[in-house]
Amino acid sequence: MLPSLFIITVPSDLDDPTYYKLLNLLPDDRVDRIKKFHFRRNALQSLCGELISRIRLAELLGIDMASVEIQRDEFGKPHCVNSCNLYFNVAHSGDLVAAAFDNKVVGVDIENMRNTDLAIADRFFTKNESAALKAKPEADQRDFFFKLWTLKESFIKAEGKGLSIPLDSFEFDIDNEDNVYFTSLSNERHRTYRFRHYKTQPGYNCALCSESGNFPQDIIRLGFDYFLTRIVHSGA
Ligand SMILES: CC(C)(COP(=O)(O)OP(=O)(O)OC[C@H]1O[C@@H](n2cnc3c(N)ncnc32)[C@H](O)[C@@H]1OP(=O)(O)O)[C@@H](O)C(=O)NCCC(=O)NCCS
Incomplete structure (x- = not known):
C-alpha cells in the first residue's frame, strides 16, 4: 500500500440539513462528541477528519464505509479494527484537516x-x-x-x-x-x-x-464538496 496524505479544506459553516446528513453517517459516540463542540467550525473539523478516515479506510479495505470500525485506546488514539496493518492519523487546525494513511504507524x-x-x-x-x-x-x-x-x-x-x-x-x-x-x-x-x-x-x-519511512510524494487536496459529491449527492 502506498502511503497517502490528504488535506481537506473545512468550510466555516454548513447548512443544517447537510451537516446532519453527514453527521448521521457516523456512529453514535462520534455524533455525541461532535455535537458537544460549542463552535460549528470545531465540529466541522472533527467531522471532516472522521469522514476522510472512514472513506479512505473503506477504499483501502475494499469494504463499505459503514463497515469500517474505528476504536480509540485509553489515550484517545484512533485505530482501525478491521485490519492490523492499516494505520492512520488525523489533525486539524484553522481551515485545514490533515489525514495520513500507511501500513505502519x-x-x-x-x-x-x-x-x-x-x-x-x-x-x-x-x-x-x-x-x-x-x-x-x-x-x-x-x-x-x-x-x-x-x-x-x-x-x-x-x-x-x-x-x-x-x-x-x-x-x-x-x-x-x-x-x-x-x-x-x-x-x-x-x-x-x-x-x-x-x-x-x-x-x-x-x-x-x-x-515505514515511505513518504507520500504529493498531497491529495480535497475541498469539502468532495464529501457532498461522494456522500450526500450520491444518496449513499
Ligand atoms: C490528544 C492530542 C493528539 C491533541 O492534539 P491536538 O493538537 O489538540 O489535536 P490535533 O488536531 O493534532 O489532532 C486531533 C486528532 O488526533 C487524533 N487523536 C486523539 N488522541 C490521539 C492520541 N493520543 N494520539 C494520536 N492521535 C490522537 C484524533 O483523530 C483527533 O481528532 P478528533 O479530536 O476529531 O477525534 C495530544 O497529542 C495533545 O494533547 N498534544 C499536546 C499538544 C501540545 O502541547 N503540543 C506541543 C508541541 S511542541
Whole structure:
C-alpha cells in the first residue's frame, strides 16, 4: 500500500440539513462528541477528519464505509479494527484537516501559524531547539517555530500517548535542506521513525512522522464538496 496524505479544506459553516446528513453517517459516540463542540467550525473539523478516515479506510479495505470500525485506546488514539496493518492519523487546525494513511504507524500534525508569542518556545522546546530557533533570522523564526512544533506533535501522535511523553525527552534538528534529525533524550523505548515537512498552504505547517519511512510524494487536496459529491449527492 502506498502511503497517502490528504488535506481537506473545512468550510466555516454548513447548512443544517447537510451537516446532519453527514453527521448521521457516523456512529453514535462520534455524533455525541461532535455535537458537544460549542463552535460549528470545531465540529466541522472533527467531522471532516472522521469522514476522510472512514472513506479512505473503506477504499483501502475494499469494504463499505459503514463497515469500517474505528476504536480509540485509553489515550484517545484512533485505530482501525478491521485490519492490523492499516494505520492512520488525523489533525486539524484553522481551515485545514490533515489525514495520513500507511501500513505502519504514522503521526500527523498541522498548525495554522497564528500570532503565537514565540517566547513560549522555552516551555515547549529543549535548550538546543530553542537555541536553534533564536539563531534564525527574525523573519524565519515563526516558520521554524511551527516546524519544530508540528514535528514534536507528529511524534507524540505517532506514539499515541499524548503529553505523558515529556516534550523535553526528545528533540529535533532541522538542517538548511529541511532534513530532519530526531534524537531521543530518554531511555524510553519507541519505534524508529522518519520525519518530513509538507507545504500545505501558506500560513500552515504540516509534519508527518512515519515508521515505514515511505513518504507520500504529493498531497491529495480535497475541498469539502468532495464529501457532498461522494456522500450526500450520491444518496449513499
Ligand atoms: C490528544 C492530542 C493528539 C491533541 O492534539 P491536538 O493538537 O489538540 O489535536 P490535533 O488536531 O493534532 O489532532 C486531533 C486528532 O488526533 C487524533 N487523536 C486523539 N488522541 C490521539 C492520541 N493520543 N494520539 C494520536 N492521535 C490522537 C484524533 O483523530 C483527533 O481528532 P478528533 O479530536 O476529531 O477525534 C495530544 O497529542 C495533545 O494533547 N498534544 C499536546 C499538544 C501540545 O502541547 N503540543 C506541543 C508541541 S511542541
